[in-house]
Amino acid sequence: xxxxxxxxxxxxxxxxxxxxxxxxVGFLQKHFHLITMKEYLxxxxxxxxxxxxxxxxxxxxxVNKELLQSLPNLRIVASxxxxxxxxxxxxxxxxGVKVSNTPFxxxxxxxxxxxxxxxxxxxxxxxxxxxxxxPDTEYFPADWLGAEVSGATLGIVGMGTIGYKVAERxxxxxxxxxxxxxxxxKKEEESAVGAVYCKKIDDLLQxxxxxxxxxxxxxxxxxLIGKRELELMKPTATLINISRGLLVDxxxxxxxxxxxxxxxxxxxxxxxxPLPRDHPLLKLKNVIITPHxxxxxxxxxxxxxxxxxxxxxxxxxxxxxxxxxxx
Amino acid sequence: xxxxxxPGLLVNEIGGICGILHSHVAFLRKHFYLITMKELLxxxxxxxxKVQAIYLWWHxxxIDRELLQSLPNLKVIANxGVGMDHLDLKLxxxxxxxxxxxPRAVCSSTADAGMALLLASARRLVEVHHIxxxxxxxxxxxDILGVKVSGATLGIIGMGRIGYKIALRxxxxxxxxxxxxxxxxKAQxxxxVGATYCEKIDSLLQQADFVMVAVSLxxxxxxLIGKRELELMKPTATLVNISRGAVVDQEALVMALxxxxxxxxxxxxxxxxPLPRDHPLLKLKNVIITPHxxxxxxxxxxxxTEEAVENILAALNGLPMPSEVLPS
Numbered sequence: 001x002x003x004x005x006x007x008x009x010x011x012x013x014x015x016x017x018x019x020x021x022x023x024x025v026g027f028l029q030k031h032f033h034l035i036t037m038k039e040y041l042x043x044x045x046x047x048x049x050x051x052x053x054x055x056x057x058x059x060x061x062x063v064n065k066e067l068l069q070s071l072p073n074l075r076i077v078a079s080x081x082x083x084x085x086x087x088x089x090x091x092x093x094x095x096g097v098k099v100s101n102t103p104f105x106x107x108x109x110x111x112x113x114x115x116x117x118x119x120x121x122x123x124x125x126x127x128x129x130x131x132x133x134x135p136d137t138e139y140f141p142a143d144w145l146g147a148e149v150s151g152a153t154l155g156i157v158g159m160g161t162i163g164y165k166v167a168e169r170x171x172x173x174x175x176x177x178x179x180x181x182x183x184x185x186k187k188e189e190e191s192a193v194g195a196v197y198c199k200k201i202d203d204l205l206q207x208x209x210x211x212x213x214x215x216x217x218x219x220x221x222x223x224l225i226g227k228r229e230l231e232l233m234k235p236t237a238t239l240i241n242i243s244r245g246l247l248v249d250x251x252x253x254x255x256x257x258x259x260x261x262x263x264x265x266x267x268x269x270x271x272x273x274p275l276p277r278d279h280p281l282l283k284l285k286n287v288i289i290t291p292h293x294x295x296x297x298x299x300x301x302x303x304x305x306x307x308x309x310x311x312x313x314x315x316x317x318x319x320x321x322x323x324x325x326x327x
Numbered sequence: 328x329x330x331x332x333x334p335g336l337l338v339n340e341i342g343g344i345c346g347i348l349h350s351h352v353a354f355l356r357k358h359f360y361l362i363t364m365k366e367l368l369x370x371x372x373x374x375x376x377k378v379q380a381i382y383l384w385w386h387x388x389x390i391d392r393e394l395l396q397s398l399p400n401l402k403v404i405a406n407x408g409v410g411m412d413h414l415d416l417k418l419x420x421x422x423x424x425x426x427x428x429x430p431r432a433v434c435s436s437t438a439d440a441g442m443a444l445l446l447a448s449a450r451r452l453v454e455v456h457h458i459x460x461x462x463x464x465x466x467x468x469x470d471i472l473g474v475k476v477s478g479a480t481l482g483i484i485g486m487g488r489i490g491y492k493i494a495l496r497x498x499x500x501x502x503x504x505x506x507x508x509x510x511x512x513k514a515q516x517x518x519x520v521g522a523t524y525c526e527k528i529d530s531l532l533q534q535a536d537f538v539m540v541a542v543s544l545x546x547x548x549x550x551l552i553g554k555r556e557l558e559l560m561k562p563t564a565t566l567v568n569i570s571r572g573a574v575v576d577q578e579a580l581v582m583a584l585x586x587x588x589x590x591x592x593x594x595x596x597x598x599x600x601p602l603p604r605d606h607p608l609l610k611l612k613n614v615i616i617t618p619h620x621x622x623x624x625x626x627x628x629x630x631x632t633e634e635a636v637e638n639i640l641a642a643l644n645g646l647p648m649p650s651e652v653l654p655s
Contacts, residue, residue: 021469058468108477112500116450119443123620129453132616133609137601140618142345142385148626150435172499173439274464282460289459290452296468297450297475 006033007316008050010040010071012060020057024305028055031309037061049073053312059086068095076315078308079325081295082106082162085217085244089327099325100311102304104161106295110214111165113294114242117266118154118210121238121288122147147209147236147263150174155208157201157224158215158243159185166212167193180204205232210240217244225249230256238264242294245271254280257287268294333360334643335377337367337398338384345385350625351632355382358636364388376400380639382632386413395422403642405635406652408622409433409489412544412571416654426652427638430488432630437541437621438492441569444593445481445537448565448615449474474536474563474590477501482535484528484551485542485570486512493539494520507531532559537567544571552576557583565591569621572598581607584614595621 009032013019020028028034032055040047051071054063056079061067063077074097079087082103092099120126123146131137131144154170156163159181167177170193177195179185184197198204201224205211211233215221225239226249233239239262241248250271256262264286273292281287295301307323314321336359340346347355355361360377367374375397381388381404388394390404395418403425406414411428419426447453450473458466481497483490486508494504497520504522506512511524525531528551532538538560542548552566553576560566566589568575577598583589591613600619608614622628634650641648 015467015469017466018468023469108501109475112446112476113450115500116443116446116452119439120447120452123440123443123624125443125447125615125617126453126456128617128620129615132601132618135604137604139344140601143342143348144618144620145623145625145628146620148436148624149439151626169496169499172496173442174435274459277462277464288452288456290455291459291464291466291468291471293450293455293471293473296472298472299475301472 006031007052007312008033008035008047009053009055009312010035010037010051010061011055012037012057018058018060020055021301021305024302027305028309031313044070052076052316053078055308055312056080063087063092065091068092068097075318076100076312076321078311078315080304080308083217083244084325085246087325089325093327098315098321100308100315100321100323101325102307103323105300105303105307107161107165109297109300110162110242110294111169113268113290114162114166114212114214114240115169117240117242117268117288117290118212118238119149121240121264121266122149122152122210126288127285149210152176152209153178153207155179155198155204155211156195157181157204157211157213159195160214160216162242163212163214164189164193166214167195178204178207201229202232205229206234208237209234210238212240213243213247215243215247217246222246223249225253227252227256230261233262235260235262237262238266241265241267241269243269245269245273250281254284257281257284264288266290268292332377333358334379335360335362335374336639337362337364337378337381337388339364339387345387347382347384348628348632351629354629354632355636358640371397379403379643380405382635382639383407390414390419392418395419395424403427403639403648405429405639407628407631407635410543410571411652412573416652420654425642425648427635427642427648427650428652429631429634429638430650432627432634433622434488434492436624436627437489437569438496440595440617440621441489441493441539441541441567442496444567444569444595444615444617445539445565446476448567448591448593449476449479449537453615454612474565476537479503479536480505480534482506482525482531482538483522484508484531484538484540486522487541487543489569490539490541491516491520493541494522502537505531505534528556529559532556533561535564536561537565540566540568540570540574542570542574544573548574550574550576552580554579554582557588560589562587563590565589565593567593569595572596572600577608581611584608584611591615593617595619 054077076098078100153176156179159179180198180201266288268290378398383406406428409430480503483506486506507525507528593615595617638648
């Protein structure tokens, strides 16, 4: 790198709600010359030809045709996380720009969060905490009860890496595991977690005490869970979503929760994120919402950043790209 | 029981703050003639002789010498739950009364609660839920990052039935498991969960990212976790207590949390329950407290009552009791 500049990489911003983390900047600056969108917009003429890569953290900066047209030397967009539904892969491909994600590193944390949400919801953890600390609490009533997780039936919709890790965890809770997936898993994989394949999602919905969504958002899975699916669920069932908000018909979900068609929901993802502050989901007592923290641990986010760095370096050098996403 | 009355079962009350659950009454009435404390006090002469058993729900009615003396036909006291620290076992035994707890019914539910607390604490669930529903949503993602559970080290203090069920669950999260117990478990039991025995509690405390307390409360375990133990823990470690509040020196815990000696705590039990409303534990950002919900599910509470009834009927019929508790 003697006498040479570090490659110019476009980012959205540093800090703030979803910007690049302050304590990742040191590492990134060892390898790249970071340009924020603000800096880029202020100095387009000089910078547009220099930018070789986009470091897309939390789906920002948004990449559209206009941006692609103005970055003639852009080689790669490295996207954080595993989801790629926010990317127009065909558009990027048409500009000869490669794409990478961070597919596997997010799996265990996301599976852990799925379990955390299921346990918190069924045992009424948030409500319980509020009771325990409320200034008005004088005693803990004996008839304040939650629902059992151990021995209950978990239906996993989407048995990819994350879904399977959820199954591994749920098995240890003596749960009965059903799953629905585009294709059936191998027999050994099924028996390792005691999971039973439901070719029809209806069968899974009708039998599950907990329905956990661990599926990619694609045109086919958009509104996968709507009024019909919610009505097939047990009135004592809980919906857990750790994938994408758009998998669920949110209006139908609100109605189902209000009318006790299902018992509760625990959502790490919504549409949009965040929800408007007057949205009914924020006020329902039987809903836990978390701000898309599936992979939000210090360790994992650090590794994601390092993987994206690797992918960008490979993309710029014209070498095989780790975790490349093909259209 | 033919041609005779059902044996009298004394309970504190039905419904109410710590009364027998309404949904259990029909089942109890199949086997017993239910007598509440209020009824007993109003009609001592007639009812005191009828009481052959007492079913404690949330430690009530309080068993003292006066009550024991007034119930000449009392044969057995069944406790809901597994902890017996609220009972004077020697006193009860001195009246020739047998005692039972419900060790099997409580296990899975309590282990689940332990894992729920561990996960909620590690991933800052309560905190981030409040952010997600707040009117301003003013936060920085970098500031709300959690701790990775998978692959972390869990130290279980007390590897009885509950501790072991926790180990089974933690193993599925790919956690490294250490445990401290009065006695070492069999090799196959250890291997099944990948648990390593720490004969000295210090060794466990120094290595664990999460310390889970799952012991009974006895004179030996009172204040088991005090200033010394907290200081042995990593500053990045979390204490999870699902046993009894008195196992932890609460004042020392407050100090440790306030000064960053340990990272966080998640407590299903405190001393007393509930804590006084001005207690520092209620205000600490790095503490989750839950209202002793370890066994609070429809399923488990019902199983507890079933286990209690099994024990009571065995005692009344002179048969071996499935979970008799003897004064040590």
